[in-house]
């Protein structure tokens with residue numbers, strides 16, 4: 282009996298081993314863990330009864346990522362933009378190791394960032410970072426886009442200064458992404474800014490689920506007054522939500 286059990290155990294081990302081997306040979310990429318790379322950025326979204334998908338339909342649209350060699354060592358560095366968390370900047374140390382240099386580089390953000398563009402906006406040979414910002418009334422943060430101008434590299438670390446206003450690029454639209462290119466061919470980069478529109482009336486249709494029937498609430502928009510009508514005394518009701526794609 283023990284012999285049979287031992288044989289079975291060896292057989293399972295061998296199958297597992299060869300399965301793993303096969304998996305590795307069939308993939309073109311290897312996923313590295315945050316422990317291996319040092320990249321632990323996570324764009325955590327924390328909904329609450331004020332800021333959530335019912336009020337803010339773009340809540341889970343995500344943010345942007347920009348990659349470029351910001352310190353000129355030929356290794357691509359990474360800038361992640363954040364929504365409710367600060368953006369983060371990781372310097373490439375080589376061999377897939379990165380170091381969080383967000384604070385030292387001056388790249389913390391405090392607003393709902395969406396798209397990231399990497400370009401040498403002022404043509405000084407150093408890559409700069411333009412961050413689009415989406416705005417909503419509930420978030421109560423600035424809706425100005427950000428331009429981080431590379432101030433130079435010291436001890437391998439680039440530092441940035443936010444200068445969107447100085448460059449007349451602190452656009453307050455509901456921005457999604459910017460593209461820099463020389464439109465008029467005068468040698469200076471121009472910018473095309475893609476904007477979205479934050480609708481005052483959400484497409485989400487709220488219907489409090491009652492015991493006997495459903496009550497259509499869609500005509501009670503705007504949404505900022507809707508909840509007060511549904512929950513005049515903050516009663517706990519279940520909701521059926523239809524999202525229009």
Ligand SMILES: [Ca+2]
Pocket residue numbers: 349350351352353354355356357358373
């Ligand atoms: Ca680099």
Ligand SMILES: [Ca+2]
Pocket residue numbers: 400401402403404405406407408409430431
């Ligand atoms: Ca530059």
Ligand SMILES: [Ca+2]
Pocket residue numbers: 462463464465466467468469470471
């Ligand atoms: Ca131009």
